[in-house]
Amino acid sequence: MKAHIVTLPGDGVGPEVTAAAVAVLQAVAEHYDHQFTFEEHLIGGCAIDASGEPLPAASLEACKKADAVLLGAVGGPKWSDPNAKVRPEQGLLALRAALGVYANLRPLQVHPALANLSPLKNEKLKDVDVLFVRELTGGAYFGAKTRTADAATDECRYTEAEIERVVRRAFALARERRHHLTSVDKANVLETSRLWRNVVQRIAPEYRDVKVEHQLVDSMAMLLLTQPGRYDVVVTENLFGDILTDEAAALAGSLGLLPSASLGDGKRGLYEPIHGSAPDIAGQGVANPTGAMLSAAMLLRHSLGLEEEAQCVEAAVSHVLAHGPRTRDVGGQGNTAAVRDAVLMAVEDHASTHHAFFAGGRACG
Ligand SMILES: NC(=O)c1ccc[n+]([C@@H]2O[C@H](COP(=O)([O-])OP(=O)(O)OC[C@H]3O[C@@H](n4cnc5c(N)ncnc54)[C@H](O)[C@@H]3O)[C@@H](O)[C@H]2O)c1
Numbered sequence: 067m068k069a070h071i072v073t074l075p076g077d078g079v080g081p082e083v084t085a086a087a088v089a090v091l092q093a094v095a096e097h098y099d100h101q102f103t104f105e106e107h108l109i110g111g112c113a114i115d116a117s118g119e120p121l122p123a124a125s126l127e128a129c130k131k132a133d134a135v136l137l138g139a140v141g142g143p144k145w146s147d148p149n150a151k152v153r154p155e156q157g158l159l160a161l162r163a164a165l166g167v168y169a170n171l172r173p174l175q176v177h178p179a180l181a182n183l184s185p186l187k188n189e190k191l192k193d194v195d196v197l198f199v200r201e202l203t204g205g206a207y208f209g210a211k212t213r214t215a216d217a218a219t220d221e222c223r224y225t226e227a228e229i230e231r232v233v234r235r236a237f238a239l240a241r242e243r244r245h246h247l248t249s250v251d252k253a254n255v256l257e258t259s260r261l262w263r264n265v266v267q268r269i270a271p272e273y274r275d276v277k278v279e280h281q282l283v284d285s286m287a288m289l290l291l292t293q294p295g296r297y298d299v300v301v302t303e304n305l306f307g308d309i310l311t312d313e314a315a316a317l318a319g320s321l322g323l324l325p326s327a328s329l330g331d332g333k334r335g336l337y338e339p340i341h342g343s344a345p346d347i348a349g350q351g352v353a354n355p356t357g358a359m360l361s362a363a364m365l366l367r368h369s370l371g372l373e374e375e376a377q378c379v380e381a382a383v384s385h386v387l388a389h390g391p392r393t394r395d396v397g398g399q400g401n402t403a404a405v406r407d408a409v410l411m412a413v414e415d416h417a418s419t420h421h422a423f424f425a426g427g428r429a430c431g
Pocket residue numbers: 079083138139140141142143146155158320321322323338339340341342343344345346347352353354355357395
């Protein structure tokens with residue numbers, strides 16, 4: 067198939083991990099006879115430096131015309147002055163809003179080879195398989211903001227329609243998985259959370275085969291660490307989802323491991339690892355590219371409908387996590403390039419094993 071992919075490497079380690087993810091997509095194209103074209107654009111701090119804007123019009127226009135968008139990370143100390151008029155993160159938020167990608171899927175699994183890195187020893191970590199569905203285009207991130215000399219506000223606003231579309235997406239995903247949905251809110255305090263809970267309760271009867279539970283976000287933060295194996299799909303609002311998924315990354319062993327897919331109503335999606343620009347390691351070539359490469363797998367699955375190819379990339383990444391090389395955040399000494407090259411070889415192995423075995427079929431892994 068033909069697909070046009072816009073890449074937005076961004077800042078810090080963003081370009082380092084995005085290059086690895088693009089290499090994986092190029093390997094998939096080569097081994098499965100697809101034609102993927104790539105077009106790189108600016109976003110974030112590098113875009114501010116070049117044009118004064120965190121999301122230049124040319125970048126947004128290119129994303130709107132693409133089949134999928136692959137993003138690295140934005141931000142860094144150079145642009146983090148709290149009094150700055152323009153910030154890299156505004157570019158990312160504007161892009162998510164403009165693409166209408168309201169459902170941010172963030173899967174969490176714990177690779178058996180990394181279980182020793184997890185803070186949990188008492189849980190069967192191999193049973194951990196959680197899909198977070200984070201609302202991505204509403205809440206405090208997008209509400210009105212005010213600032214006076216000695217006070218500031220961030221309005222947290224949700225409409226029923228905004229809640230309903232992401233909750234329906236989460237129910238549908240629960241149906242494809244283990245039929246269990248946990249809705250996380252702060253309904254004991256926040257009006258937006260009471261509306262959120264009302265919407266979940268109203269919709270639930272349409273999905274009788276899905277068991278629903280409500281959990282307050284503070285206790286959820288604790289339960290995620292003590293009983294992660296009991297969760298299937300977890301749906302929550304924007305800010306809670308941001309925080310809980312970095313916590314989830316600690317369970318997996320590193321923030322560098324987790325991917326994400328941001329989806330709207332169409333096929334086009336925005337794919338990015340959940341981590342940031344990691345200024346403390348940027349430029350050293352040691353960033354873990356796993357989250358970015360698994361985001362590329364999600365791109366193949368959700369925007370291009372290439373499930374077998376997605377599974378091939380996931381199997382290749384899993385193979386390399388098991389056998390190395392690994393980056394130092396996950397206990398290894400390998401650099402980004404070494405991990406990338408090992409994954410590329412594993413993709414080739416999987417693809418060619420399959421072709422030899424099935425004489426031209428396309429399954430892999
Ligand atoms: N999607 C995004 O673009 C995104 C996401 C989160 C943070 N940010 C931005 O990134 C900047 C830095 O934020 P932060 O330091 O709080 O979070 P961060 O995710 O950049 O880094 C947190 C810690 O995790 C480590 N880490 C992150 N990614 C890694 C990887 N791939 N491999 C190995 N280690 C990795 C870092 O070295 C650091 O120690 C901020 O400007 C923030 O706004 C951007």
